[in-house]
Amino acid sequence: MSQYPDSYYAASSNRAVDYPQLVGEHSTDICVVGGGYSGLSTAIALREKGYEVTLLEGCKIGFGASGRNGGQLVNSFSRDIDHIEKHYGQTTAQALGDMAFEGADCIRDLIKRYNIDCDYKQGGFFAAFTDKQMKELVAKKALWERFGNKKLEMVDAQSIRKVVDTDAYVGGLVDNHCGHIHPLKLALGEAAALTSIGGKVFEESKVIDIEQVKDGLNESVIVKTAQGRVTAKTLVLAGNAYMGNLQPELAKKSMPCGTQIVTTEVLPEALAKSLIPSDYCVEDVNYKLDYYRVTADNRLLFGGGVTYGGGDPASIKRFLKPHMDKIFPAMKDYKLDYAWGGDFLLTMSRLPQLGKIGNNIYYTQGYSGHGVNTSHLGGKLLAEAISGEHSRFDVFANLPHYNFPGGRLMRVPAVMMGAWYYGVRDKLGF
Secondary structure, eight states: OOOOOSOHHHHHSOOOOOOOOOOEEEEEEEEEEOOSHHHHHHHHHHHHTTOOEEEEOSSSTTOSGGGTSOOEEOOSOSSOHHHHHHHHOHHHHHHHHTTTTHHHHHHHHHHHHTTOOSOOEEEEEEEESSHHHHHHHHHHHHHHHHTTOOOEEEEOTTTGGGTOOOSSOSEEEEEEEEEEOOHHHHHHHHHHHHHHTTOEEESSOOEEEEEEEEETTEEEEEEEESSEEEEEEEEEEOOGGGSTTSSHHHHTTEEEEEEEEEEEOOOOHHHHHHHSTTOOEEEEOSSSOEEEEEOTTSOEEEEEEEEETSOOOSOHHHHHHHHHHHHOGGGGGSOEEEEEEEEEEEESSSSOEEEEETTTEEEEEOOTTOHHHHHHHHHHHHHHHHTTOOHHHHHHHTSOOOOOTTHHHHHHHHHHHHHHHHHHHHHHTO
């Protein structure tokens, strides 16, 4: 039996349900592969539309990035709307901009409708180290306001300590349209929501083969696991960085990348509240950024770093502790209780990949570090498309989904070179 990584999330999730393993023959309207946010949000939306839905998870619900991430509801996409406008045109930028802030609303709606307890708190902060970064945040504010996000506020150096108590930053941007959550609790709550409305969930049911079947005008997909199989009219692939090479066509278009998180021991309440008086989640705006927040039980949760190709550094604690102590020198006296890593999925364009293979296989993947919000938007769009409402899904599907150059062998060093370049720029303040 697979186990969650030894993380703060796993230790505090209060998981109460084990879902069965798929055994024997099953049939359904929709089979969803992947028990993270992408699969769960798609499955819920489809079940709410009246479809029979069966979800298969190879390990445990939320085992992958959905149960390991920083818990921050960050708006827009990894490439922002101005980049999209420059490279893909005004029409595409307008369509994507109209959806750029919808993912957080999808999450809040699920939390409210299904009474999901996931430690939700409102508000986030983008922190700037330099005046140049502040100018970039001023531009971001104007850009996001143009596309409907009116919950933004610039913070200067004189006011920074009302948000986060550190000398590290010269200011930043508050986004009150975002927020933060306990990510594994959210995933488990979504699985419970799905089963409460009649969806079927199976864990420890890794998909090992997919067979497309045509019988005259009728098409179906047979999804095989070690102990059973599901025959479905439509298949949704939503495994992201943990899908491996199950669908080689998709694996060529993406690359797993690791990121790491540590969590302190429980801090004195007064200290915890003083670190981030606003109780926002915080991330800086460097290319290789750090992100952090205070948990519901008064720990400082701190993440950062990227390992291209996936996996973790030799010691996550040794890697991240200096970053934490630089922002909050008082943390030098407190120990770290948990350290863990996990993989997210990067695309060449840094934009999400939503699309179809043939007539009845849909996929959503590659949020490139913006997965909490965008996976929930992706699930909503897939459900719309499967039920015949294609327009919003097609905006993403019509974006170019590039293969990584040089295949699996060369994609890691190529991306590392680019990341090194931008990391140097951050350090030199360019």
